[in-house]
Amino acid sequence: MSARRAGRPADRTLEFPDVTDLADPLLVVNDLHTSFRTGRGTVHAVDGVSLTVGRGKTLGIVGESGSGKTVLARSIMGLLPTRDVIRSGTVLFAGHEMTTMAPAQLRQVWGAQMSMIFQDPMTALNPVVRIGRQITDSLRLHLRLDRREAHTTAVELLRSVGIPSPEERARWYPFQLSGGMRQRVMIAIALACAPRLVLADEPTTGLDVSVQAQILDLLEAMQSERHMAVVLVTHDLGVVAKRADEIAVMYAGRIVERAPTRTLFAHTHMPYTRALMDSIPRLANPSGTRLQAIAGRPPDLIHPPKGCRFAPRCPYAQDKCRESDPPLRTAASSDHVFACWFPLVDRMPADGSAKSSASAVDYEAPSS
Amino acid sequence: MLSYVLKRLAQLVVVAFIISVLVFLLVHLLPGDPTSIILGGNDTAANRQILLHQLGLNTPIYHQYWIWLIHALHGNLGQSYLTRETVGHVIASGFPIDVELIIISQVVAFAVAIPVALITARRPNRPLDNIATTGTFGLLALPPFLIAPILVAIFAVGLHWFPATGYVPFSQNPATNLHDMILPGLALTAGSIAVYYRLLRSDLIMTLQEDFITMARSKGLSDRRIMMRQAFRPSTFSLLAVAGVNIGALLAGTFIVEYLFAMPGLGYSIVQAVQQRDYLIVQGIALVVAIAYVVLQFIIDFLFTVVDPRVTRE
Numbered sequence: 001m002s003a004r005r006a007g008r009p010a011d012r013t014l015e016f017p018d019v020t021d022l023a024d025p026l027l028v029v030n031d032l033h034t035s036f037r038t039g040r041g042t043v044h045a046v047d048g049v050s051l052t053v054g055r056g057k058t059l060g061i062v063g064e065s066g067s068g069k070t071v072l073a074r075s076i077m078g079l080l081p082t083r084d085v086i087r088s089g090t091v092l093f094a095g096h097e098m099t100t101m102a103p104a105q106l107r108q109v110w111g112a113q114m115s116m117i118f119q120d121p122m123t124a125l126n127p128v129v130r131i132g133r134q135i136t137d138s139l140r141l142h143l144r145l146d147r148r149e150a151h152t153t154a155v156e157l158l159r160s161v162g163i164p165s166p167e168e169r170a171r172w173y174p175f176q177l178s179g180g181m182r183q184r185v186m187i188a189i190a191l192a193c194a195p196r197l198v199l200a201d202e203p204t205t206g207l208d209v210s211v212q213a214q215i216l217d218l219l220e221a222m223q224s225e226r227h228m229a230v231v232l233v234t235h236d237l238g239v240v241a242k243r244a245d246e247i248a249v250m251y252a253g254r255i256v257e258r259a260p261t262r263t264l265f266a267h268t269h270m271p272y273t274r275a276l277m278d279s280i281p282r283l284a285n286p287s288g289t290r291l292q293a294i295a296g297r298p299p300d301l302i303h304p305p306k307g308c309r310f311a312p313r314c315p316y317a318q319d320k321c322r323e324s325d326p327p328l329r330t331a332a333s334s335d336h337v338f339a340c341w342f343p344l345v346d347r348m349p350a351d352g353s354a355k356s357s358a359s360a361v362d363y364e365a366p367s368s
Numbered sequence: 369m370l371s372y373v374l375k376r377l378a379q380l381v382v383v384a385f386i387i388s389v390l391v392f393l394l395v396h397l398l399p400g401d402p403t404s405i406i407l408g409g410n411d412t413a414a415n416r417q418i419l420l421h422q423l424g425l426n427t428p429i430y431h432q433y434w435i436w437l438i439h440a441l442h443g444n445l446g447q448s449y450l451t452r453e454t455v456g457h458v459i460a461s462g463f464p465i466d467v468e469l470i471i472i473s474q475v476v477a478f479a480v481a482i483p484v485a486l487i488t489a490r491r492p493n494r495p496l497d498n499i500a501t502t503g504t505f506g507l508l509a510l511p512p513f514l515i516a517p518i519l520v521a522i523f524a525v526g527l528h529w530f531p532a533t534g535y536v537p538f539s540q541n542p543a544t545n546l547h548d549m550i551l552p553g554l555a556l557t558a559g560s561i562a563v564y565y566r567l568l569r570s571d572l573i574m575t576l577q578e579d580f581i582t583m584a585r586s587k588g589l590s591d592r593r594i595m596m597r598q599a600f601r602p603s604t605f606s607l608l609a610v611a612g613v614n615i616g617a618l619l620a621g622t623f624i625v626e627y628l629f630a631m632p633g634l635g636y637s638i639v640q641a642v643q644q645r646d647y648l649i650v651q652g653i654a655l656v657v658a659i660a661y662v663v664l665q666f667i668i669d670f671l672f673t674v675v676d677p678r679v680t681r682e
Binding site for chain 2: 074077107109111112115116118120123124128129137138142173175186189
């Protein structure tokens with residue numbers, strides 16, 4: 001197993017043998033902490049996150065702005081600057097420990113085995129570099145293709161992500177494309193070297209609603225075609241409801257509930273998860289139904305509140321919630337964990353079904 | 369692209385025309401009447417009419433301009449009142465000196481500023497960066513008239529590597545010419561190095577914060593490659609604009625250095641001509657410098673299209 005090959009930091013080239021045992025997880029993050037030193041104090045952006053992504057699977061990470069999703073994705077990859085950033089915990093990727101890797105080794109993983117799709121295709125593509133070269137860069141570096149082969153492959157990639165007349169577009173600059181087209185280009189760049197894991201950081205947030213579903217469908221199609229795992233980071237539970245195998249809900253730098261998608265929707269334990277669900281527009285609701293907003297703001301991550309971090313905004317909070325921090329506990333099924341003293345299932349059992357009967361099927365990506 | 373260049377070219381012609389009119393009018397703004405000076409004691413009404421006719425000064429001013437322009441286009445800009453040297457000759461012998469000094473100083477400035485900025489911008493506020501930033505701050509504070517004597521004292525008087533003064537035209541002896549040009553060129557370059565370095569460094573630091581740089585890192589590209597192939601070009605826009613203004617200021621702005629090194633360049637000649645009220649020399653040099661400035665800006669505009677594709681296509 002590839003896991004046995006870890007722990008040889010002297011290796012100049014990392015090996016990524018093909019693994020047939022699908023039970024062997026691709027990514028295991030354990031107790032990851034990331035903090036930023038700032039003038040006001042230390043910001044604990046990611047505060048003890050553990051998660052697992054299986055090969056070819058999709059994990060959705062959901063949370064509000066400022067919940068630490070983006071920092072988590074970048075910490076997993078190791079992309080954050082080293083200055084004024086403190087990171088601890090372990091990130092085991094295909095048997096290799098990422099947190100202790102030398103920069104030269106990280107660069108063998110980046111782009112080749114693990115890549116990232118950025119939120120804003122307007123700013124994440126170099127404005128003065130032709131699209132073709134932005135794709136061929138990593139092809140030439142990782143796959144050692146020559147100029148011609150790389151160009152041919154880049155054109156094929158552009159075609160596969162649905163860019164019309166790709167030969168011509170390869171010579172274009174990003175500003176000549178629409179937002180949706182740019183995000184397709186970004187996907188082509190991220191997928192160029194057939195990575196095992198793609199971290200998609202809000203890949204549709206910067207796009208028109210009408211384009212969002214197209215991009216997500218494209219990502220899904222590419223995923224199943226290439227058998228890669230995807231970590232889909234979003235603030236929109238509706239985006240991951242039908243696409244993720246498992247969902248992790250993040251709040252104030254922590255995972256507050258994690259479960260397979262169906263379980264999460266059927267047996268929601270954490271009031272914050274419920275609140276996120278209630279903030280999604282649903283087709284089944286009669287028109288004129290008001291969306292439920294979550295009152296208040298996410299807490300200050302320099303001085304997080306005592307007790308449960310969601311307590312100040314939680315409609316069910318009691319004294320115990322404000323006093324002590326709930327640990328991550330296992331629910332009825334072993335693959336479902338949550339952090340809440342008074343989970344919703346205890347509070348409203350079978351008859352409270354009017355609210356908790358919502359299933360993943362009810363939630364659609366905003367455009368559909 | 370072509371239409372952009374043609375548009376700029378058309379603008380260049382219009383600006384050149386306006387400059388020529390202003391330069392032509394320069395002489396007409398002067399107090400006094402040329403006929404009374406030329407006639408001296410023979411200043412009668414009849415003589416004056418004859419002279420005005422001979423000089424063409426009785427025709428309308430636009431006609432005078434036209435005559436002047438045709439002559440100017442043929443390289444005839446008149447001659448010095450004092451030395452009888454033609455203005456064309458003064459320019460032809462002086463302009464190459466300015467151009468050469470500017471080229472030397474700018475090549476050195478870019479050759480120093482760009483690599484240093486590329487190295488220090490990667491790790492801002494570290495020792496290396498602090499040394500470079502403080503050093504260029506010092507260069508910025510040293511005017512050429514201070515640097516020139518220091519260079520002369522060290523390299524000419526002390527080490528005898530270069531002559532303290534003197535000039536041999538390039539056509540006569542290229543090697544000696546270049547050798548003589550090095551010290552004045554270096555005296556001019558200090559300010560440019562400081563400005564270019566600081567500008568490029570801060571623009572590079574800003575560019576390195578961009579998403580597309582994180583994106584490039586996530587592709588596995590090395591820092592060096594990211595610096596050269598991703599960050600450098602988008603960081604040169606303001607450098608280019610400032611270089612245009614800076615080089616423009618050096619056109620005939622090299623007077624002090626030319627004076628100190630006794631080089632008969634245009635900067636030197638125009639100051640001399642102004643002092644001696646040699647108006648046609650002033651007029652001729654003003655015309656050439658202004659046109660050169662416009663051509664320079666045209667070149668800068670063209671370079672913008674090279675570094676930033678958005679300029680011509682958007």
